[in-house]
Amino acid sequence: MSHSTHEVFNQPQPLAGYNLFTGNRALQDALKFNAPRLDAAPLERLGALLGTPEMQSHARLANVFTPQLRSHDRFGHRVDEVEFHPSYHALMSAAVGAGLHGTPWAEATPSPHVMRAAGFMLFTELEPSILCPISMTYAVTPSLRANPAIYADWAPKLTSRGYDPRLARxxxxxxxxxxxxxxxxxxxxxxxxxxxxxxxxxxxxxxxxxxxxxxxxxxxxxxxxxxxxxxxxxxxxxxxxxxxxxxxxxxxxxxxxxxxxxxxxxxxxxxxxxxxxxxxxxxxxxxxGVPQILEMGTMTRLDCALGTSALMRQALSIALDHTAQREAFGKKLIEQPLMRNVLADLALESEAATALAMRLARAFDRRDEPHEAAMARLLTPIAKFWICKRGSHFVQEAMECLGGNGYVEEGGQGVMARIYREMPLNSIWEGAGNIMALDLLRALRKGDSAAAFAHELAPAKGAHPALDRMAVALPQRVEEMATEIEGRRLAQDVALSVQAALLYQTAPSAVFSAFCESRLGGTWGHAFGTLPAGTDFDAIIERAMPR
Known part of the structure; x- marks a missing residue:
């Protein structure tokens, strides 16, 4: 007669078999605000696909069985090929099929860049690294117009939803x-x-x-x-x-x-x-060459902001789902007061990142409008700098919600370790923090930037005293900045102000008030989980639950 040495209990099930889009209220509300005419049905279908165990398995396998270089064939001829696991190609096929690469340049649908941005965020939650060629295709396609002959031949292929991994003409x-x-x-x-x-x-x-x-x-x-x-x-x-x-x-x-x-x-x-x-x-x-590169960099920097926002959302979703299942000291982790503070604080950060990244995507859809063109110039370095800077600290805190299980690579919860290793990337690639701060300073010296920011913040005027104080002070700070030494601090404060104004227009009052009190009003510490006691934790956490 055999006896089991132990029984496994109080171990949460992995977050799988759910719809990434329908569970993301922050993204849905950002879409309604930035693209009210957009048909979200394709995003619902994509969200359902990306939450399946099958696609999650592809994401795991593509990272475990990494690309291999084959410089020569067995006879000594140079081939210079990289071999990928079949799961990589399955993911690429899904991303191209969803139109996350060049399709916004060809499809005459309402708000194609916002639609593509939302899909890019959803896919990032599943697997971010295969999106590198997807992002670059998005960025370089319009630049080819400077060579009409090449554009005529290649644009139909770069906007096609067919994926073919062969090394062929x-x-x-x-x-x-x-x-x-x-x-x-x-x-x-x-x-x-x-x-x-x-x-x-x-x-x-x-x-x-x-x-x-x-x-x-x-x-x-x-x-x-x-x-x-x-x-x-x-x-x-x-x-x-x-x-x-x-x-x-x-x-x-x-x-x-x-x-x-x-x-x-x-x-x-x-x-x-x-x-x-x-x-x-x-x-x-x-x-x-340099001006052309800068134009392409604007596109890829949008994707850096979108990608980090999505990784934040994924880490938050895993933390929320885990703490809703796991018990400690007599009740669910999500019911513990300190844990509730951490989770609500992470939810605020995640929603603010989503709001700012999607607002930037809207500017790409309307660059023929003077204000939107100005916001594309100004918000690109701001979003890239601030959102990406927050990512690593964010996922460290989310990982801590899982305890030791979050630090382990294997299994469903091993996704958190993968997110943690991915997070610094978007902050470094396509221009690190100092490059972004310098880009912001250059953008501020073009045109009437103060008027553009005032227009952007105007809808939230009078909504919160801390935001009003920041809005009044920013133009003077820009005017008085003699050197670039405080460029990072300026980028941070502009980002927080724009995030607050967006949350006033897209999020419930509990989210907006808590964001302003903590990020702008000074009732916040130097770590996540330091929101004041009067915060509406219930409303913030409930809004952020993934399922």
Whole structure:
């Protein structure tokens, strides 16, 4: 007769089999505010798909079985290919099928950028790292218009919802993805220090052709079908279109040196490459590479803010679901007063991040309107800086809600460890904190920024004294700022003010009041879980529950 040594009890079930969209009230209300005519049915379907155990399994497998570089075949020929687990391709197929890459540039639907932003956030909750080529395709597609011939050939493939992982000619595939190659080992964010050179090689149907020789220090998603890269042409630093497979079907001279061993972002292949007389075509004018890169950076920075907001939401959802099941000291964790303070504080941060990121997406839909164009310039560095800066601290606190189980990689709760390793990435990629603060200062010196901010904050005027005080003080602080030394503090305060004004318009009064009292009114400590006793914890936590 056998006897079990122990019985497993009081261990929560993983958060699975739920709809990521219908359980996210903050995202739903942000959509109603920023895109009232938008049909949310596709997001409901996507939210249901992404919450399934099957898709969660794909996310786990794509991170456990990481990409592998195959530089040569068994006969010694260079192939420069990266092999992925089948789950990676399943995830890519789902992301492309949901239109998270280039479709906003082709589909004449209401608020396509807001729709795509919401879908991007939902997918990030499932698995963020495969979205790197998705984000880059979104960012570079409009830049190709500077070469009409290439745009005419490639745009239909880049906006197609068909995914094909083969290394083949663009014309032989139902859809394509693109990447970017900007930074070099000696320059990093200072792309003007690039040494990769471009030598003229005549012209053809795609325009001026060049031979590219040099290297790129960070070259993510090297299996994309083509890349926009920076190189020094005779006329200065310029932007070039560089396909993996040339029009004649031969492989281009892109030599993958190694894959980066990163802290997180494991399912995505990030590489170092060298170009050995690789063939490329000029996009735009010679010497105008930096402005083109800045325009692409604006798009990817939106995705950094969206991605971190989504990871916050995922970490919060797991923490809420876990504490609603787990008992300690005679009652559920979620019923314990200190835990309630932590969970409510995290919920405030998550909703404020969602509100700001989705507001920025709205600006992309309406950039032909002067105010929205101004907000796109101003909110991009603000959202990228502040939301991404909050991410790592946020997920550490959410992980603590799970105790030791949150620190373990395996199983359903192992998702929290994966989020934690992913969180610093969006703060670093596409311009770290100091770059964002400098971008904000540059944007503030263009046009009437004070008037644009005043217009943005006006709907919440008189709603809370702490917000009113901040709104009055900000223009003077901008005017009196003689150096960049306080740029980060300014970015923080502008972000908090805009978040508060948005929450006044999209969230219940309990959320707005608690956010202002804590973030702007000074009734907050230096850690999550320090909200004042008068906070409506019940209303805030109930609103944030994932199911």
């Amino acid at each position: 663009w014309s032989d595939k139902p859809g394509a993805t693109m990447g970017m190659g900007m930074t070099e080992k000696q320059g990093g964010s200072d792309v003007r220090a690039n040494t990769t050179r471009a030598e003229s090689d005549g012209s053809d149907a795609w325009g001026k052709r060049f031979r590219i020789t040099g290297h790129k220090w960070f070259f993510s998603a090297p299996m994309c079908d083509a890349f926009l890269v920076l190189a020094q042409a005779p006329g200065g630093l310029s932007c070039f279109f560089l396909p993996r497979v040339l029009p004649d079907g031969s492989l281009n001279a892109i030599r993958i040196q190694r894959l980066k061993d990163k802290l997180g972002n494991k399912a995505n292949a990030s590489s170092e490459v060298e170009f050995d007389q690789a063939t490329a075509w000029l996009v735009g004018e010679e010497g105008r």
